[in-house]
Amino acid sequence: MSTLLESYVAGRWHAAPDEGRPLLDATTGDEVARVSSNGLDVPAMVAYAREVGGPALRSLTFHERAGLLKALAKHLGAEKDLLYDLSARAGATRRDAAIDVDGGIGTLFSYASKGTRELPNDTIVLDGPPEPLGKGGTFVGQHLFTSRPGVAVQINAFNFPAWGMLEKLAPAFLAGLPTVVKPASPTAYVAEALVRQIIESGLLPEGALQLVCGDAGTLLYELGPQDSVAFTGSAHTANVLRDHPSIATGGVRLNVEADSLNCSILGPDVTEDAPELDLFVKGVVTEMTAKAGQKCTAIRRVLVPEPMAATVVEALRERLSRVSVGDPTDPDVRMGPLVSLAQRDEVRKAVEALRSTADVVFGDPDHPEVTGADAERGAFLGPVLLHARRGATEPHDVEPFGPVSTVLTYDDLDDAVALAARGRGSLAGSIVTHDPDVARTLTLGLAPWHGRLLVLDRDDAGESTGHGSPLPVLVHGGPGRAGGGEELGGVRAVLHHMQRTAVQASPDMLTAITGRWTTGAARRDDGTHPFRKSLADLHIGDTIASEPRTVTREDIDRFAALTGDTFYAHTDEEAAAANPLFGGIVAHGYLVVSLAAGLFVDPDPGPVLANFGVDNLRFLTPVKADDAIAVTLTVKQVTPRANADYGEVRWDAVVTNAEGAPVATYDVLTLVAKSWDA
Ligand code: NAP
Numbered sequence: 001m002s003t004l005l006e007s008y009v010a011g012r013w014h015a016a017p018d019e020g021r022p023l024l025d026a027t028t029g030d031e032v033a034r035v036s037s038n039g040l041d042v043p044a045m046v047a048y049a050r051e052v053g054g055p056a057l058r059s060l061t062f063h064e065r066a067g068l069l070k071a072l073a074k075h076l077g078a079e080k081d082l083l084y085d086l087s088a089r090a091g092a093t094r095r096d097a098a099i100d101v102d103g104g105i106g107t108l109f110s111y112a113s114k115g116t117r118e119l120p121n122d123t124i125v126l127d128g129p130p131e132p133l134g135k136g137g138t139f140v141g142q143h144l145f146t147s148r149p150g151v152a153v154q155i156n157a158f159n160f161p162a163w164g165m166l167e168k169l170a171p172a173f174l175a176g177l178p179t180v181v182k183p184a185s186p187t188a189y190v191a192e193a194l195v196r197q198i199i200e201s202g203l204l205p206e207g208a209l210q211l212v213c214g215d216a217g218t219l220l221y222e223l224g225p226q227d228s229v230a231f232t233g234s235a236h237t238a239n240v241l242r243d244h245p246s247i248a249t250g251g252v253r254l255n256v257e258a259d260s261l262n263c264s265i266l267g268p269d270v271t272e273d274a275p276e277l278d279l280f281v282k283g284v285v286t287e288m289t290a291k292a293g294q295k296c297t298a299i300r301r302v303l304v305p306e307p308m309a310a311t312v313v314e315a316l317r318e319r320l321s322r323v324s325v326g327d328p329t330d331p332d333v334r335m336g337p338l339v340s341l342a343q344r345d346e347v348r349k350a351v352e353a354l355r356s357t358a359d360v361v362f363g364d365p366d367h368p369e370v371t372g373a374d375a376e377r378g379a380f381l382g383p384v385l386l387h388a389r390r391g392a393t394e395p396h397d398v399e400p401f402g403p404v405s406t407v408l409t410y411d412d413l414d415d416a417v418a419l420a421a422r423g424r425g426s427l428a429g430s431i432v433t434h435d436p437d438v439a440r441t442l443t444l445g446l447a448p449w450h451g452r453l454l455v456l457d458r459d460d461a462g463e464s465t466g467h468g469s470p471l472p473v474l475v476h477g478g479p480g481r482a483g484g485g486e487e488l489g490g491v492r493a494v495l496h497h498m499q500r501t502a503v504q505a506s507p508d509m510l511t512a513i514t515g516r517w518t519t520g521a522a523r524r525d526d527g528t529h530p531f532r533k534s535l536a537d538l539h540i541g542d543t544i545a546s547e548p549r550t551v552t553r554e555d556i557d558r559f560a561a562l563t564g565d566t567f568y569a570h571t572d573e574e575a576a577a578a579n580p581l582f583g584g585i586v587a588h589g590y591l592v593v594s595l596a597a598g599l600f601v602d603p604d605p606g607p608v609l610a611n612f613g614v615d616n617l618r619f620l621t622p623v624k625a626d627d628a629i630a631v632t633l634t635v636k637q638v639t640p641r642a643n644a645d646y647g648e649v650r651w652d653a654v655v656t657n658a659e660g661a662p663v664a665t666y667d668v669l670t671l672v673a674k675s676w677d678a
Pocket of ligand 1: 155156157158159160182183184185186214215216232233234235236237238240256257258259260295296399401427482483
């Protein structure tokens with residue numbers, strides 16, 4: 001018995017008043033569910049995201065949001081069996097479902113970790129250092145990212161109902177934007193089950209996630225200039241969206257991940273007995289058969305040097321002949337059906353188009369060999385390999401969104417790059433070569449046309465994640481035909497959702513605005529050494545200015561002897577005098593920094609627990625024997641850690657010489673107890 005899928009709107013599940021359209025099992029043709037978005041209160045949905053979800057999210061710091069993503073990832077990991085079962089009804093084998101479900105959960109974990117490690121425990125992100133704008137130091141610029149008070153609408157393709165949702169949700173959530181997700185109808189029953197699991201977990205703030213099952217209706221008309229649409233799907237739909245008035249003239253941002261005629265190139269250095277040949281062939285077959293080729297990153301064009309064409313075609317045929325097609329729940333089946341009969345017909349049409357300039361050298365699109373299922377009722381189509389004739393145009397134009405690839409031959413590296421570029425922009429490309437010159441020439445030629453490139457050889461094959469796997473830490477998206485969008489890539493994807501603003505102000509104003517001490521702002525010395533203050537008592541701007549200390553020649557000699565750093569500039573009078581930058585013996589930079597630590601520390605046990613590094617260390621002026629140095633240490637940033645009884649304190653350190661010129665500047669990073677009883 002099938003059920004009508006529901007949407008999740010303004011804190012309630014909404015069932016359409018009509019019966020909806022049937023969604024059929026890809027293997028049996030039986031009805032799985034029905035879908036309709038009729039009766040949806042779209043304005044209420046958008047208002048709820050803006051007025052409930054957004055403020056709730058933005059009241060949390062990045063670290064708190066990241067903590068929720070991690071908890072959600074753990075929760076979903078324990079619930080995934082249902083998603084596997086539903087994915088099978090869409091034609092996915094267990095391995096296919098893992099790419100989607102586990103890939104999505106892994107993406108949540110990755111963003112949780114990135115959010116904690118690479119974003120501040122704050123609600124804004126500073127972008128780069130302050131830029132001095134006036135000679136007197138009273139006028140400074142600072143770029144900062146803030147959360148938009150809008151909503152992120154995410155329209156997904158049918159092929160990755162779980163990963164597609166979670167990979168968009170995670171960065172938007174971290175950025176403080178509530179999500180309205182609209183999954184593709186053919187697999188909306190997987191997406192609906194996933195959203196139910198998320199909502200029922202109670203982990204995300206109410207309003208942070210809403211769901212539209214069925215068509216998008218008037219959703220885009222409700223959007224404004226603080227809102228965004230992230231779309232994954234066909235180039236055709238992308239163009240419809242680009243023309244939508246909200247996007248064309250209404251200021252709504254659109255990110256497009258569209259179709260892509262990705263290529264894999266076999267380097268001309270690869271011979272018949274090189275391990276790279278096997279890697280190449282395996283890669284092509286994996287990409288043709290995973291998710292039955294319904295992957296936006298799948299290899300559609302197989303580019304090989306003319307003399308290797310026959311060998312490659314034979315090796316591909318041999319490997320493809322071992323691929324079993326049938327019931328996706330059968331563990332012996334490698335490839336399940338396509339998502340629907342309509343999709344199968346689309347792919348058959350695409351093969352027909354390709355045949356005008358290419359010959360089928362493996363497979364029969366009309367008569368697949370199927371095990372354990374009814375070939376007529378299921379959307380089955382076995383792998384199809386074509387070999388293009390010289391000058392073929394269709395392989396560069398037609399996307400068969402199924403288990404279909406075309407072998408094309410090239411003459412030299414320029415020709416290979418030119419052929420790859422005829423795809424007019426792709427998501428992912430791979431170059432299989434063991435020759436560094438070939439790797440460089442092809443990578444630099446292909447890079448402007450691609451969002452991601454895999455250079456594969458015997459050295460990285462063991463750990464390679466493969467041609468077709470988008471990774472949360474790497475950018476996903478491609479130029480031109482691939483849509484021109486960019487997703488993932490770690491924190492980049494979070495910042496895409498935020499607004500970067502250049503703020504110009506005095507150092508004191510910037511310190512007040514950003515919560516981080518800015519060079520030139522007021523310092524505070526209340527007579528208590530800042531190392532005697534716990535995190536609770538420290539203030540931005542708290543300062544200790546040391547007495548001067550003379551650096552003697554004996555200090556330099558002893559440091560050289562102790563460390564073994566006897567570089568001539570510190571030890572050899574004559575050679576140091578000839579050095580164009582020093583003109584004589586100078587102190588080691590690390591000696592200066594070590595002496596500075598001796599000048600600023602308060603040695604007794606106290607709230608400062610550890611020094612865990614320095615950032616941005618620069619030596620600006622050489623220190624010669626008998627120069628006097630002094631250091632000023634100022635609290636720049638205080639970041640309590642959520643799950644520890646200490647936090648991080650970043651100190652601005654400036655070492656100066658007797659003339660007051662900066663000798664070294666850096667940030668000292670320490671861990672400081674949240675409270676301390678003297
Ligand atoms: P599609 O037909 O373009 O549909 C994509 C999404 O757009 C679905 O959710 C669809 O909803 C929705 N949609 C359709 N018309 C719309 C409109 N007028 N307004 C708002 N939403 C609308 O693509 P698909 O068949 O699901 O996916 C296959 C295609 O996606 C392939 O071409 C593939 O290359 C591409 N793809 C690209 C990537 C990538 O990352 N670049 C990833 C996966 C797939 P309904 O289903 O309800 O119509």
